[in-house]
Amino acid sequence: MADQLWRSRPADLYGRRRHDRLFNTLWAAMTVFGGIAAISRWRPSQVVPVPRTITAVVAKREMLTGDVVALTLVDPDGGLLPSWTPGGHIDVQLPSGRRRQYSLCGVPGRRTEYRIAVRRIEDGGGGSIEMHEAYAEGDTLVFEGPRNAFYLGTGEGEALFVIGGIGVTPMLPMIREAAARGIDWRAVYAGRSRTDMPLLDEVLAVDPERVTVWADDEHGRFAGTDELLAGAGPHTAVYVCGPSPMLEAVRVTRDQHAEAPLHYERFSPPPVIDGEPFELELARSRRVLAIPADRSALDVMLDADPTTPSSCRQGFCGTCRVTVISGGVDRRGRTAEGDDEMLVCVSRATGGRIVIDA
Ligand code: FES
Structure with missing residues (x-):
């Protein structure tokens, strides 16, 4: 049982499971009753080798926009999937051998099902096309994780979420979590048009008063950093996820005059800087x-x-x-x-x- 509990805890980027007071208390009680053998097996200060390759079943496949598919994944036996935290992702092992990371965008912490969403990119590396074409409802999908490199900070009083298109996937659970924690949050969601913005209705459903929607086709141009960072004071923690140009623009502008942290997650590799052939x-x-x-x-x-x-x-x-x-x-x-x-x-x-x- 302790092993199952340990495995089910959220892992960080390197697959390490953290332990808190509740877990330590439970663990201590179990080691007392379980004896020395149990201590050597479950010593929580170690990085425990976790068999993290998981096979799930696609319970639902839905098109969120013309080019974004959402897959809902469940345990084949109806059990619980490993626990996760907002901003977390899984590594999908595609049938071709490719591996791709996708953020979990379902209800924070829900373990009866995971949800991921994938934008089809015709001129990408082929992974998104395979994600769109390889999985139908009832198919199995193999993944590793979840892991998290994009946590919602614990000390935030104010937070601004800057979203670009499919970058909404890690942000939606973070926004829900921020609302649940009572953080004074706002979000700016930018995209080509409202119909191209996946999960827009769910972002607005958290609190429409706190969300600014920027549709390029309504303004005739992309949002600039003035619009993306509008109202962000020096103590506002900024979270940004979207295309590289947006991310870089926000990062450069924000770095000049902020005291609160900037958190960002890339969906594409960073540009090569100072490269030589x-x-x-x-x-x-x-x-x-x-x-x-x-x-x-x-x-x-x-x-x-x-x-x-x-x-x-x-x-x-x-x-x-x-x-x-x-x-x-x-x-x-x-x-x-x-x-x-x-x-x-x-x-x-x-x-x-x-x-x-x-
Ligand atoms: S370190 Fe992740 S792909 Fe290279």
Whole structure:
């Protein structure tokens, strides 16, 4: 039972389960009654290896807009899925071998079902198209997680949620959570048109007085940072999720005069900064890939083999980690890279050629 409880707790970005006073009390009671063997199995100060690959069933498939599909996932046996927190995501393992992250956008904490929503991107890496086409109601879907790298802060008095299109998916549960906690929140939701904004009705349903909707087709232009950050004082925590240009504009503007934190989540890889071209040799196949200055090694590897392991594409999940056989690495990951390792989604060669065990 303790093992089930432990597994069901929300995991952070690295899959670690946190423990609180209630859990510690329960754990202590169980170790007293369970003996020494139980202590060694369930010691909560350790990072517990958790079998986190989960098979769910698609209970519902619905089109939220012309190009956004929502999938509702349930346990095949009618049980509870692992607990999660607003801002959390799952890593879906697609039938092709691709892995993609999708934020949970259902009712916060609900464990009888998860809901994810996916915008179809015709010129993307193919993952969103597969998500749209591979799953019908009744199909199984395999995922890992949930994990969370985009928490709603605990000390927020005021919060502004800046939403761009499909960036609504982590934000909707955060807004619901903010409302439940009594945070003085507001949201700005921007998109091409109201009919293109997924989950708009559910955002408005939380409190329409607190939501500003910006539809580009009504104004004849994109929202600027003045509109996106309207009313955000120096003590307003800002959360933003949307396309990279919006995110960068908010980030740059906000950084100039704020004391409260800015939290953001990208749906696409960050642009390559100060990149130099290099060669990547795949030792097993002896293929040599030319990596241009403005693309990541992973992007080029995916062109060559769409099943190349990857997930966040931002240097924090570790999925794309490879072993380096020779060559210097400019390590840019947000998670540790060993001396002979490289996260190919962000890290680059210091020059010339890198040979990897792939
Ligand atoms: S894909 Fe996540 S660290 Fe590279």
